Amino acid sequence: MKAGPSQEEIRRHNLGTLLRFVHLRGPASRATLAETLGLNRSTIMALTSDLTAAGLVREELPRRPGRRAGRPSLVVQPESTRVYVLAFDVAVDRLAVARVGLGGTVLDRRETERPRGELDTGDLVGALAGAARALVRKAGRDAVCVGAALAFPGIVRRADDMIMFGPNLDVDGLSLGDALARRLGLGVPVAVRNDANLGALAEHERGAGVGCDDLIYLHGDVGVGGGIIVGGRLLGGQEGYGGEIGHMVVNPGGRPCACGSRGCLETEVGERTLLAHAERDGPGRPVGRDAVRAVVDAADRGDIVARDALHRVGTWLGFGVANLVNIFNPGMVVFGGTLRDIYLGSAAQVRSVLATGALAAPRERVRLRTAELGDDVTLVGAAEYAFAEVLADPVQVLARLRGPAETALR
Template sequence: MMRAAPSQEEVRRHNLGTLLRHIHLRGSASRAELAEGMGLNRSTIMALTSELTAAGVVREELPRDTPRRAGRPSLVVRPESTRVYVLAFDIGVDRLVAARVGLGGVILERREATRPRVPFDPDELVGALAAFTRQLVRRTDRDAVCVGAGAAFSGTVRRADGMIRYGPNLGAIDVSLGNALSRRLGLGLTVSIGNDANLGALAEHRRGIGAGCTDLIYLHGDVGIGGGIIVGGRLLDGVDGYGGEVGHMVVNPSGRRCACGSRGCLEAEIGEHALLANAGRTGAGRVGRDAVRAMVDAAARGDAAARDALHRAGDWLGLGVANLVNVFNPGMVIFGGTLRDIYLGSAAQVRSRLATSTLAAPRERVKLRTAELGDDTTLVGAAELAFSEVLDDPLEVLARLRTTAAGRLPDRSGSNA
């Protein structure tokens, strides 16, 4: 609660982090734009960019495609995306993705595998991700440096230590996946883990349709229904990191049993199982995002069973959204994963529920939108989680980058001297 004004060292860390965050999120900026945006004079901006340039984090160059004008064009600061990167993992029910993501948010390279629907074996999972990592790291430039790692997991994750507390659709309980993955990668990096929908919210807030919106709700459809909520520009994660479990909000107290033990949760009513069962589309091979999307397509083509199931889902989805609008007064609700398709196929039902079940005041400015980053929301969010730590405290990474000779991966298991 009590915090004194910052020291000189903190001021420098803050300014470097702010400048770097700006370059990371915008892709590029001129010194003049940075000076104006940060309220600092040009010589301070020059000192900051020089420090980042010397460490090889950004570069300054003439702008591309500038219209011919009088005078010398201002230099543009760009991220060194291929040199400074993070590892991002997306651990979904049906697929596993690993990627190298460069500063600036560029997905440089990716590996992807489908997963069979069996409860996951943590060792096997960690082994698969480590194998992907070896392939990704092997192909980097000699001077590239991995500065962090983040993973999105389809379940409930404890913030303090990355412990998986609940992942019914993956079958994991009380597994310390963060620690296991950090050890197995052997890169001297801590792998931060977050709930996939929370990270989807972060991604859409920073790089997607929600950019500039300080209060938004991201709803993610996969096998289950997840949620990520941005309040006042920050991810809501509660006292232990479990915040945002909107899929287990009860919308229908006399409804279907949910895997969590409760009844009538949003996930029980509109998750993949309920959706496909209501449409009579169960059976061998009919699982996953493709099956849900096939059902939405069938509804569009006039399949009555599919259409009725979809409209029913839209009604429950609308009720869930209405509750969230009353509670949060958000500026935007974003539908991602399979909820993107479900929302598009049942927008009339969603909007109708919203009209009847919210107060007029919180409803009047809320925008309903679909995720801009498509099926990469959660992966991009994992990368942002990894970058967050670098941007919050760039000094340590800058020191490492300066001393890392000719781009070998840092090995911090040895001496710190």
């Protein structure tokens, strides 16, 4: 039980809310801001002026002026090129690094494929840091990095960002964020979070789930991850491990899973099982997103084996989604990563199982969607996560990052 906020806390909250609005929804006039945030114009002016002084926004003439006669109203826009974050995405098959400006613009990016299998931590940190430094060098002199975050396909402890379980990369007990932050030397920590959790955040803030505050995101890489938005906030649970939907047992006694259990959703609908059902597994055969897409394409062309494989996988996916609908009464379930393709190839079967497996009341209004952010969903999520601190307390964070010389701005 906590008492209400102080005046100073409210001011910081309002600065953050205004900045968050233009970050997520784009440039807006003072009038729009006043109306949307429920604040009067003089408060908006004061907030905008503080954010401008801190170098976080600027006011400009709109590119497409309105039709009304007279002087067009100035719009507040985020300083996209001067204020940025670094977003890292470690997937089983590839590494991606992006420099993302305030407002969500990807300013620059590097991406490399990597062979599957165990991870050499030193190599990984070296590759990520090298790519990031190249991106930073290309940023302007007055640009400031306000945060960094990394999406990882494993279970991450919230308290210290320790990777506790990452069976598909075999990296239990790794403090990847600390190692990377030291190597980068930019003076900002690198947060590490579960990739599917970040995918949920991205689709909720910038993708299919904008405006939907109860959303479930299912992400297929080699495994199956999940991210859950409850009442507008990411479900973390007691220690941040929440959302491991891939390890929900849907088929007791089913296929053995890397987690030690059997019949987990991940084992029944994952890439390996789909390729096995489709008779496309085995040494030397293609794996990864392209191999999954090839099965879906073959099914579209009428290939019976591929169709059957998708039907079987779709059945278990349907059971999983039905359980989630009953437990969460979500407004939307979003399929991303390889599950995007798998869902598109098995939607009829998923819906058929859902029709009997979920209760009528929560089933009626749930929408099943594919991730709008495509292959970048987890990378975008990492960027959004990296912006969280500056959006929570913009002026203070900027002052700290720019150093004591500029704190006078406050």
